[in-house]
Amino acid sequence: MEIKEKILALREELRQHNYNYYVLDQPIISDFEFDQKLKELQELERKHPEFYDINSPTLRVGGEVIKNFETVAHEHRMYSLDNSYSKEDLLDWETRIKKMLDDDIQYTCELKYDGASISLTYENGELKRAVTRGDGNQGDDVTNNVRTIKTVPLKLKGDFPPKFDIRGEIVLPYEGFNKMNEERLASGEEPYRNPRNTASGSLKLQDSAEVAKRPLECLLYNIKGHKLDINTQFESLKKARSWGFKVPSEAKLVSTTDEILKFIEYWDVHRHSLPYETDGVVIKVNDLAQQDELGFTAKAPRWAIAYKFKAERVSTRLIHISYQVGRTGAITPVANLEPVELAGTTVKRASLHNADQIEKLDIREGDEVYVEKGGEIIPKIISVELSKRPAQSVPTTYITECPECHTPLVREAGEAQHYCPNYNGCPPQIIGRIQHFISRKAMDIEGLGGETVALLVNEGLIKNYSDLYELTNEQVVPLERMAEKSADNLIKGIEASKAIPFERVLYALGIRYVGETVAKKLARHYKDIDTLVGSTMESLVSVDEIGERIALSVLEFFSSEENKLLIERLKKFGLQLRISEDQMANQTNKLQGLSFVVSGVFETLSRTDLKKHIENNGGKVSSSISSKTSYVVAGDKMGPSKLEKAKALNVPIIDESKFLEMII
Numbered sequence: 001m002e003i004k005e006k007i008l009a010l011r012e013e014l015r016q017h018n019y020n021y022y023v024l025d026q027p028i029i030s031d032f033e034f035d036q037k038l039k040e041l042q043e044l045e046r047k048h049p050e051f052y053d054i055n056s057p058t059l060r061v062g063g064e065v066i067k068n069f070e071t072v073a074h075e076h077r078m079y080s081l082d083n084s085y086s087k088e089d090l091l092d093w094e095t096r097i098k099k100m101l102d103d104d105i106q107y108t109c110e111l112k113y114d115g116a117s118i119s120l121t122y123e124n125g126e127l128k129r130a131v132t133r134g135d136g137n138q139g140d141d142v143t144n145n146v147r148t149i150k151t152v153p154l155k156l157k158g159d160f161p162p163k164f165d166i167r168g169e170i171v172l173p174y175e176g177f178n179k180m181n182e183e184r185l186a187s188g189e190e191p192y193r194n195p196r197n198t199a200s201g202s203l204k205l206q207d208s209a210e211v212a213k214r215p216l217e218c219l220l221y222n223i224k225g226h227k228l229d230i231n232t233q234f235e236s237l238k239k240a241r242s243w244g245f246k247v248p249s250e251a252k253l254v255s256t257t258d259e260i261l262k263f264i265e266y267w268d269v270h271r272h273s274l275p276y277e278t279d280g281v282v283i284k285v286n287d288l289a290q291q292d293e294l295g296f297t298a299k300a301p302r303w304a305i306a307y308k309f310k311a312e313r314v315s316t317r318l319i320h321i322s323y324q325v326g327r328t329g330a331i332t333p334v335a336n337l338e339p340v341e342l343a344g345t346t347v348k349r350a351s352l353h354n355a356d357q358i359e360k361l362d363i364r365e366g367d368e369v370y371v372e373k374g375g376e377i378i379p380k381i382i383s384v385e386l387s388k389r390p391a392q393s394v395p396t397t398y399i400t401e402c403p404e405c406h407t408p409l410v411r412e413a414g415e416a417q418h419y420c421p422n423y424n425g426c427p428p429q430i431i432g433r434i435q436h437f438i439s440r441k442a443m444d445i446e447g448l449g450g451e452t453v454a455l456l457v458n459e460g461l462i463k464n465y466s467d468l469y470e471l472t473n474e475q476v477v478p479l480e481r482m483a484e485k486s487a488d489n490l491i492k493g494i495e496a497s498k499a500i501p502f503e504r505v506l507y508a509l510g511i512r513y514v515g516e517t518v519a520k521k522l523a524r525h526y527k528d529i530d531t532l533v534g535s536t537m538e539s540l541v542s543v544d545e546i547g548e549r550i551a552l553s554v555l556e557f558f559s560s561e562e563n564k565l566l567i568e569r570l571k572k573f574g575l576q577l578r579i580s581e582d583q584m585a586n587q588t589n590k591l592q593g594l595s596f597v598v599s600g601v602f603e604t605l606s607r608t609d610l611k612k613h614i615e616n617n618g619g620k621v622s623s624s625i626s627s628k629t630s631y632v633v634a635g636d637k638m639g640p641s642k643l644e645k646a647k648a649l650n651v652p653i654i655d656e657s658k659f660l661e662m663i664i
């Protein structure tokens, strides 16, 4: 087969597998097979850059960084929807439109997805542009970010019109949202509050590679264009589905108000088993000619109305406020409630977030409180029923001491959370840190679980993670529920962890704000622990993606004598505290101190590889040209504004081969 045909065939095949996996949720090949094919395509594309295609499945990983999103006008205005909250509201609406139309009316009932609205433009079956709703007339061009969302087809299938816009909602399903939060918690960061805000925030991230990592989905519901040969809303959903879009299948075509109400009642209960958040139902006149007749008010279509579900809310008594101490020492106040049924589960606890929140709502023990369940796993208290407040009630005074070790709490300027500063003596912090150290993404110590860690600490066998490496079989065997065999496995697991690479050891140390990605960046940049320990504020913030907040936390960690001692011991035990020879072999300091901006399309290297080369050789990649830029590496089709800026600031522009000469 000709190379070009081979590439095209692979792209087509991968596109179909992506569709099966992300849109239909029915993969027909294993992840491994998929990866093999993707690698094959990547390899071919690397060797044959002449067949570059921005819509190739290999380019879903993002990488383009955008500082300011361009504002673009919507060709068809993006209206909002009128809301209704009761059966009466709905009947009113129906009466109004019946007066304006002569014929019978059918309705499409759809779910109202709670996310960020988006308008996608397709030309000749290819995604051209993705724009946020903005003020309805114009929004932000977020095409680069939207390209990374796997349910957004980059090329359409079937019988699509040559040009049209399609509207939908970008959502973050619960599962992915919860996973993102687990990761944030693991790196000592505050979790995101809800999926909707996280979804809309994601669209405005500057680095599309970051967006690519987020499990966003795009659900479509409305097609706009000229001469589309579509007659009804329901038909348009079917068509969109056939072109490869993800169009949820819950939509229903109905003819009577009763059926509308049944749809609403059904989904008010069953929506909790959907994988993403919904906040209501949208009822649309089905016939597009009738829609035209009804037209729009200044703000919304007359032919559609949203019915908003009441947020699931119950009242119950707040028995007691307790306080939890996390591994980073952060204090979380927790409401212990009289158990109550809410959205299908029994709720006993609710998050109170922090001291400000308690004060703002004036929440007190003994109060009757309203609890609501949004997208979060843990329900929250939204208000207090003041009329039922007991006579002897007293305002809540936030604790001033750690509930576990009685050290006075601190709260730094600009932080919402209180902290227990007793880093080395506070039991939940000690245990939490060791639990983090052994966790799967850190040292991944087999045969050792979180409970055993707590047991080891409580029995006085270990005080920190370095102590793990001096544990003996004889010490472990007498522990509760520990058989000879499991003791053996535990010691073996600890021994095996000595081979875990430097970047993961760095993550395992549990430095606040140093998650997996930051740990990787630091490991690559500093190459060994001693250099990192000796680093300065200035040097730290020069590392890509490391800001002052992270830098301060790193400096603080390594300025502690105890931590230095811990690390000396880890070194003595033989843990990997420098990057491996293999990694080293690829790295030089040839570009030390130089800052690069990469722009355009390249012949032999992909942009990602180019950036990797820069970083591996000690250089820094930045996204926009400034007086600090040393070189612009320019390929084909370099952006005209970048070119102008580089010229104005006298920044040298080099091509790919010049760049390669620099690192040989």
Ligand code: AMP
Binding pocket: 079, 080, 081, 082, 110, 111, 112, 113, 114, 116, 117, 118, 133, 168, 169, 221, 282, 306
């Ligand atoms: P609102 O923001 O409350 O005025 O509601 C209008 C928004 O609901 C629209 O702009 C869409 O972003 C969103 N929406 C979610 N699901 C649908 C749907 N099935 N049909 C129409 N709009 C929807």
Ligand code: ZN
Binding pocket: 325, 402, 403, 404, 405, 406, 407, 420, 421, 422, 425, 426, 427
């Ligand atoms: Zn404490």
